[in-house]
Amino acid sequence: MTTTDSIPLVCASLGERELAAVAEVFASGWPAGQGPRGKALEAGLKERYGAGDAVAVSNCGAALHLAMLGFEVGPGDEVIVADYTFPAPAHAVRYVGARPVFADVRADTGTVDPAAVAALVTERTVGIIAVDVLGLPADYAELQAIADRHGLFLVEDAACGVGATYRGREAGSLAEVACLSFHGRKGATSGEGGALITADPALGAKARQLSSFGIGSIYDMGQVIGLPVPEFTEIGYNFKLSDIAAAILQVQLTRVEELMERRNAVAARYAELFADEELLTVPHVPADRTHAWQSYLVTLDARVDRGAVATDLRAQGIGCLHGTWASHLQPAFDAQQVCPVSADLFRRNLGIPMHAELSEDQVERVARAVRTAVTAHARPLGRAA
Numbered sequence: 001m002t003t004t005d006s007i008p009l010v011c012a013s014l015g016e017r018e019l020a021a022v023a024e025v026f027a028s029g030w031p032a033g034q035g036p037r038g039k040a041l042e043a044g045l046k047e048r049y050g051a052g053d054a055v056a057v058s059n060c061g062a063a064l065h066l067a068m069l070g071f072e073v074g075p076g077d078e079v080i081v082a083d084y085t086f087p088a089p090a091h092a093v094r095y096v097g098a099r100p101v102f103a104d105v106r107a108d109t110g111t112v113d114p115a116a117v118a119a120l121v122t123e124r125t126v127g128i129i130a131v132d133v134l135g136l137p138a139d140y141a142e143l144q145a146i147a148d149r150h151g152l153f154l155v156e157d158a159a160c161g162v163g164a165t166y167r168g169r170e171a172g173s174l175a176e177v178a179c180l181s182f183h184g185r186k187g188a189t190s191g192e193g194g195a196l197i198t199a200d201p202a203l204g205a206k207a208r209q210l211s212s213f214g215i216g217s218i219y220d221m222g223q224v225i226g227l228p229v230p231e232f233t234e235i236g237y238n239f240k241l242s243d244i245a246a247a248i249l250q251v252q253l254t255r256v257e258e259l260m261e262r263r264n265a266v267a268a269r270y271a272e273l274f275a276d277e278e279l280l281t282v283p284h285v286p287a288d289r290t291h292a293w294q295s296y297l298v299t300l301d302a303r304v305d306r307g308a309v310a311t312d313l314r315a316q317g318i319g320c321l322h323g324t325w326a327s328h329l330q331p332a333f334d335a336q337q338v339c340p341v342s343a344d345l346f347r348r349n350l351g352i353p354m355h356a357e358l359s360e361d362q363v364e365r366v367a368r369a370v371r372t373a374v375t376a377h378a379r380p381l382g383r384a385a
């Protein structure tokens with residue numbers, strides 16, 4: 001590996017086994033959704049998460065939307081959402097005409113602050129959407145206690161969480177409903193994809209029905225004797241996951257631990273290489289949980305010019321990104337709210353390459369480049385903006 005090779009921020013680990021699984025679907029003649037592969041994937045997810053049901057869908061945004069429909073959220077309702085995240089939870093609340101209320105996050109983890117959530121509960125509040133931020137689970141014990149006290153639902157946005165744990169339990173099973181993403185940037189992927197995992201079989205059945213235009217599987221309809229003609233009794237959506245994607249995911253789910261091990265090694269090495277760097281802090285992982293490392297964000301000191309650092313890294317072919325978003329600052333939500341901690345992380349965090357394909361040399365090269373850049377672009381002490 002020479003120093004001119006670029007190091008991407010993200011690289012999906014898709015290989016020969018996934019290709020072979022796709023070839024099998026081609027040969028089967030059923031590439032669409034809710035066929036044999038989709039059903040097998042759902043059975044595998046249900047078992048993996050010890051769930052009442054698992055519904056394979058087109059993406060995590062669709063899973064969150066179905067969760068809102070499942071809990072019958074609608075106009076006049078408020079749902080408290082974690083602020084520092086890809087803002088899919090707030091989108092989902094808006095899809096059903098309700099109001100997202102943004103809760104600030106813990107400065108040390110970026111996960112939603114239970115005290116902030118508790119302070120935002122009103123008579124209109126119907127639920128909470130917490131997020132496993134970039135792969136780190138939130139404080140689900142405290143959040144569940146708040147939900148129970150006020151009779152609210154709790155949803156885990158585990159889009160980035162596959163492979164993480166909280167108090168010994170798998171992310172994806174930390175609330176009554178969890179929504180997973182299998183987008184190409186996540187730890188297990190089929191390019192695009194998602195799943196709704198739920199303890200409640202009735203909610204699962206409803207979500208599955210709504211995910212296919214409000215009727216059952218077209219594949220199943222072809223398997224019965226006779227000709228029963230199903231009726232459309234409600235307006236549904238097309239959120240189905242193709243059997244092609246399901247086949248890829250069946251392989252990916254057998255690789256979660258292997259890929260997790262490699263990302264853990266990258267995170268541990270970054271932590272060593274940045275240990276004495278005063279101009280940035282590395283992610284903090286509380287002792288009661290593990291990180292899925294969907295992304296690796298360093299928090300730059302307030303003296304560092306983040307844009308200049310990013311420009312330097314990109315000029316060397318090293319991928320980087322601002323991290324994730326302070327949702328309440330996004331114009332789409334017109335939120336008349338402040339979440340100072342989230343806003344601060346949104347300004348200072350920097351995502352650097354994190355994936356299972358990184359070599360030790362690449363990790364070292366990234367760390368060296370980051371340290372050189374933050375030093376070059378730090379204002380002198382006492383002159384923080």
Ligand SMILES: *Cc1c(COP(=O)(O)O)cnc(C)c1O
Nearest residue numbers: 059060061086088159181182183
């Ligand atoms: C990626 C992401 C989503 C969206 O997932 P899709 O499968 O692309 O819809 C939702 N929530 C969070 C926290 C994410 O990081």
